[in-house]
Amino acid sequence: MNTRKTNDFLNGVPELLLLRLLERRPMYGYQLVQSIKLATGDALAFGEGCIYPILHRLEASGHLSAAREQVAGRSRVVYRLSEAGRRRLHVAAARWKQVVAAVGQILKGGEDGEPELA
Amino acid sequence: MGSRSWLERVGRELARRGVPAGRRSRLLAELRDHLQDLTEGGERMSKIALDEVLGQPEAVAEQAATAYRKENWIRRHPLWVFGITPLPAALLGLTLYLLLAFGAAWLLERCFGELPVSGDHERLGRILLTAYAYTIGLVPFVACAVFFGWLAVRSKVSRWWLVVAVAQVGIVAWMVVTSVKFSDVPGQSQLLIGLRLPPWNNLNSWASLLSPGLLQLALPLAVGMIYLCVGSRRLGVLSRVP
Numbered sequence: 001m002n003t004r005k006t007n008d009f010l011n012g013v014p015e016l017l018l019l020r021l022l023e024r025r026p027m028y029g030y031q032l033v034q035s036i037k038l039a040t041g042d043a044l045a046f047g048e049g050c051i052y053p054i055l056h057r058l059e060a061s062g063h064l065s066a067a068r069e070q071v072a073g074r075s076r077v078v079y080r081l082s083e084a085g086r087r088r089l090h091v092a093a094a095r096w097k098q099v100v101a102a103v104g105q106i107l108k109g110g111e112d113g114e115p116e117l118a
Numbered sequence: 119m120g121s122r123s124w125l126e127r128v129g130r131e132l133a134r135r136g137v138p139a140g141r142r143s144r145l146l147a148e149l150r151d152h153l154q155d156l157t158e159g160g161e162r163m164s165k166i167a168l169d170e171v172l173g174q175p176e177a178v179a180e181q182a183a184t185a186y187r188k189e190n191w192i193r194r195h196p197l198w199v200f201g202i203t204p205l206p207a208a209l210l211g212l213t214l215y216l217l218l219a220f221g222a223a224w225l226l227e228r229c230f231g232e233l234p235v236s237g238d239h240e241r242l243g244r245i246l247l248t249a250y251a252y253t254i255g256l257v258p259f260v261a262c263a264v265f266f267g268w269l270a271v272r273s274k275v276s277r278w279w280l281v282v283a284v285a286q287v288g289i290v291a292w293m294v295v296t297s298v299k300f301s302d303v304p305g306q307s308q309l310l311i312g313l314r315l316p317p318w319n320n321l322n323s324w325a326s327l328l329s330p331g332l333l334q335l336a337l338p339l340a341v342g343m344i345y346l347c348v349g350s351r352r353l354g355v356l357s358r359v360p
Contacts, residue, residue, distance in 0.1 A: 028151070029148055029151070029152055030151070030152050030155040030156070033152075046173070047171075047172055047173020047174070047177055047178060048152065048171055048172050048173065049128070049149055049152070049172035049173045049177075049178035050173050050177065050178055050181050052145055052148050052149065052152075052178075052182070053145070053178070053181040053182040053184070053185040054181075054185070056141070056144070056145070056182070056185055056186075057185040057188060057189070060185075060189045060193065060274065061189075062274070074151075074154075075151075076151055077147075077148055077151070
């Protein structure tokens with residue numbers, strides 16, 4: 001699979017995944033990347049360094065909070081989902097389901113997907 | 119060596135794109151943590167492997183710079199918003215408050231005409247005018263402090279910017295003096311409003327601490343303190359996390 005093209009097409013998906021994972025429990029960057037890899041079977045490969053700007057943007061907009069904490073004997077920046085983040089997740093997830101359903105309709109093919117010709 | 123040069127390249131690219139030092143060091147610290155996790159087993163990663171796993175330094179820097187640019191205008195220009203604007207905003211607030219009162223008085227006169235001069239009306243008028251004169255040094259400035267406090271908490275700038283803004287508002291409030299001179303001749307009573315230099319010399323006695331002027335300074339500062347306390351967990355998170 002061409003990863004770069006996949007990522008262009010999936011613009012906005014990392015944010016959705018990060019919000020969803022943080023809804024389950026607070027995590028730090030490396031944990032988030034590993035969770036995404038594990039959950040998707042490496043299907044969504046992207047530069048791991050690129051998740052930090054997304055996390056910082058979500059933090060600046062109040063959707064996440066961050067604090068340096070000791071985890072397994074090491075200091076790490078742990079992210080938590082805020083109430084605003086939870087609302088954003090629900091909106092983004094609903095939109096994603098709509099997109100998937102719409103694309104699914106086209107891929108299903110058949111008469112419904114064909115334009116009417118004059 | 120590979121990871122250090124990779125981080126240095128990210129740092130250079132971030133600086134080239136105008137990302138401020140605080141943000142750069144925060145991102146680099148987290149990337150350093152990430153690299154430590156990646157190489158926990160003691161293995162070393164080549165430059166090519168780092169580019170593949172973490173992304174090209176240019177791409178990471180570009181994404182960070184884009185995220186920074188997308189943040190709101192207030193966060194990017196705190197000097198303008200909290201360093202320079204409070205002074206004119208406080209004076210503008212004062213002007214608006216005066217205009218509001220004069221507008222209301224004008225409207226009342228238009229609607230009901232001139233009230234007949236009687237003892238009761240005169241007493242009520244004097245009480246209202248005196249009360250209003252006292253609020254001139256308080257209401258617009260407290261409103262201003264609330265506005266800047268709300269702005270600081272909402273945009274999550276460093277708490278020091280809120281202190282700077284509220285201190286300016288408080289000092290302007292402290293400089294405002296009002297006085298009412300009543301006259302028995304109809305239409306000749308006067309409401310005097312002025313600005314004086316902050317009366318630092320008057321702070322040498324306990325009695326002076328209860329003066330209306332000092333209350334005008336204290337209330338905006340108290341509002342700022344409330345916003346500092348309530349918003350302390352939210353303020354400047356990005357700059358606080360090293």
